[in-house]
Amino acid sequence: xxxxxxxxxxxxxxxxxxxxxxxxxxxxxxxxxxxxxxxxxxxxxxxx
Numbered sequence: 001x002x003x004x005x006x007x008x009x010x011x012x013x014x015x016x017x018x019x020x021x022x023x024x025x026x027x028x029x030x031x032x033x034x035x036x037x038x039x040x041x042x043x044x045x046x047x048x
Contacts, residue, residue: 015043 002010019033026032035043 012044 001013005013016033019035020031023031023033025034
């Protein structure tokens, strides 16, 4: 996947996949993931 979408993009997708796997929030049969921008920045610290 990294070759197709890029490293940073693959990391974002992997993090979303992780949260969907452990998250229990559902609205109308769809799982939802939500974080604030600061929360996403803490989780996805590219090149820092």
